[in-house]
Amino acid sequence: MTSPTNSPNLLSSYQMEDLSLKNRVVMPPMTRGRAGEERIPNALMAEYYSQRTNAGLIISEGTAPSKQGNGWVHAPGIYNDAQVEGWKQVTKAVRAKGTPFFLQLWHTGRASHSSFQENNQLPVAPSALKIEGAESHTPTGNQPCEVPRALETEEIPGIVEDYRQAAENAKKAGFDGVEVHAANGYLIAEFLQSKTNKRTDKYGGSLENRYRFLKEIVEAVMTVWPANRIGVRLSPNGSFNDMGSPDYKETYLYVAQQLNSYGLAYLHIMDGLAFGFHELGEPMTLAEFRAVFDNTIIGNCGYDREQAEQAIAAGDADLIAFGRPYISTPDLVSRFANNQALNPDAPIETWYSPGPVGYTDYPTYEKAQATVEAIASP
Secondary structure, three states: OOEOOOOOOOOOOEEEOOEEEOOOEEEOOOOOOOOOOOOOOOHHHHHHHHHOOOOOEEEEEEEEOOHHHOOOOOOOEOOOHHHHHHHHHHHHHHHOOOOOEEEEEOOOHHHOOHHHOHHHOOOEEOOOOOOOOOEEEEOOEEEEOOOOEEOOHHHHHHHHHHHHHHHHHHHHHOOOEEEEEOOOOOHHHHHHOOOOOOOOOOOOOOHHHHHHHHHHHHHHHOOOOOHHHEEEEEOOOOOOOOOOOOOHHHHHHHHHHHHHOOOOOEEEEEOOOOOOOOOOOOOOOHHHHHOOOOOEEEEEOOOOHHHHHHHHHOOOOOEEEOOHHHHHOOOHHHHHHOOOOOOOOOOHHHOOOOOOOOOOOOOOHHHHHHHHHHHHOO
């Protein structure tokens, strides 16, 4: 079990199972598209993560466990030896700063596009239902979303094995643990939700059946990592990638209850509404998950410092993730500690662009102040 400090606040230390976190700030997964066409992590990525090791915990950007899982331009993978070697330089840089580093495993499911797939095959999903109201971001620009191919029952164990092998590769690459991405309308979330899962086999229909895919993945990953080095990410309120099911509360409380039995490192919950809300009822809260999940809970999506402190003080969350602020403010924790203003938000056109601009060139507070003083000097 996890033991919080006596007077928890955002900057206090935290014991997450056997990992000591220097504070309760999490740098969450953020797709940045700097791994190149071969999807191999590189020195620029090592610098980026190293700059942000003031966080108590870092979770890597979404990383494909297989070629089939790819669905974003120049996002990294963890399914071949070159990618494992590339990640080693990143984990080494982070480890040198003493910050635990988890790898997020991300199969994009129907959010992928045939241009990412071998032989231009269709992306896969639990059911042949396309994403409505959005486009796919492909190597040749935005394209209409495609109707995915529904997976055959006998194919699913192979995808589970891809996750197990990816978890093994993550261990070889030097990570401290892995996060299973079951949120934001990607493959696992598509199996969980009744809106996107219309299957009639053992992976569809009842809550138990819709949960089965995630259950098998977690149990496969547990053959590589102990449960206390595995996290799972969920998005009960999200509408991104055309998600949102009428039975969302029943679904996600069931999933959290089932996951609780494993003794996982954490449950990473996108409870905030900044990423879109399906408006099918009242938003689910961290308190609802706290009632059914015993270990660490990470809150995420749109938090500012005050909201984060409130969630921790209430006992609803143990850790809080800050996404976009970490893009433009590498020394985020130091600025929180010293009540310093954050850098301006990063322009969206640099989020996924190649190279260091908008990636590793954001200044710390000290560097920013030195620049201001230099300009002001006669």
